[in-house]
Amino acid sequence: MDSPATRDPDLTRARILDAALALFVEHGVTGVSLREIAETSGVTKSLIHHHFGSKEALWTAVKAHAFSRYAEEQMAELEARQVPDTSLLQTSVLRYFRFLQQRPEVVRLLAWIHLEADEGCSEMDAELVRLGAERIRQAQQAGLLRDDVNPTHVVTLFVHACSQWFTAKAHHSGWPGIGDDQAYLDDFLRIFMAGLAPPEER
């Protein structure tokens, strides 16, 4: 609301990015006008053009900014645990689920990006997926997980099961017999972990 006492282009950029992220993620790029973003962030519409050039460029900047923060947090999460053990996968799923639970804007951002079919964004988390798949592969070689499935598909599946739960939450919350976040997570983990156990344990 209150504008900064002195000129601060970095803060201005940040305020615009924050407001744009919130609005874009809520209503989609075409559903938001630069005037709304200007009003929300407390700056002039012209100033947005000055700092970002165009609406399209602003959207690109918003995606890059939010995605890089997302990638940083997830990368830190992955690198915190170096040695694969039996509980690593379960813990990773749990943490990713909790992460999405606390950051609904990330869930919606990803959903918009998917609908855009923005192929450039796939490069942004490719490294993340590569790292996750590598952990799965290590666990497979250690005999902790079945080795007849593609590690990348395992990562993909668990990302899908978590993100889609929150993306479609308003939709399937009315389904008969559906449980809350924790109950869904528990059932998913039961099925997922049992399905990934090595053959000799089945």
Place this chain on the structure above:
Amino acid sequence: MDSPATRDPDLTRARILDAALALFVEHGVTGVSLREIAETSGVTKSLIHHHFGSKEALWTAVKAHAFSRYAEEQMAELEARQVPDTSLLQTSVLRYFRFLQQRPEVVRLLAWIHLEADEGCSEMDAELVRLGAERIRQAQQAGLLRDDVNPTHVVTLFVHACSQWFTAKAHHSGWPGIGDDQAYLDDFLRIFMAGLAPPEER
């Protein structure tokens, strides 16, 4: 392209609905103008207002129309098989996957609906989910599936795993090590079916 020789309001409505579905699903409601829909369907913009009242009402009609067709096809699919057996779940997953594979507009329609958080739409497939969950429950009671998981969550999980694969396809097709539709489906089914097997078989 060519307009009907005589006046045919039903055909006109259908042409508008078809064009609107294609455009809405591709660019989103706010990304499409009534003028584009009018031009694509070969009618006047005023005629759209005459038949549907407003852009919002047209979108509602498009959703209801497409969704009812989707529900019909899926309901027929479910009711075709009455007796639960060991291969029913696997077959259902496979057919649902193939269904989405051949109807990309359904995938995108669902994705838009999810982003809208239109809770009214959840009623449309609640019956579908209820029926699917009932089949799972029957299989559980017959000892064909583990019974310590919520049947509705099983349905939800397999719907998520299938639909999100196609929704995010453009995004994760660039991920290192990812396979094609069939390879992903195979791996998912391996994990899913093994994870749902009753305890004594593990």
Place this chain on the structure above:
DNA sequence: CGCTTGACTGGCCGACCGGTCAATACGTTG
């Protein structure tokens, strides 16, 4: 036939869109 109903048209409206531009205010630097 004349009359009613509703499908259908073209034109128009005010609001709003993204983008541009000249002018201004401020901070930094020489």
Place this chain on the structure above:
DNA sequence: CAACGTATTGACCGGTCGGCCAGTCAAGCG
């Protein structure tokens, strides 16, 4: 202090938006 670069402003542009309205036209019916 003067000069310069840039953050910032508000007015303005052509174009498009969804919606509205008066009127035309075709079909059904007594």
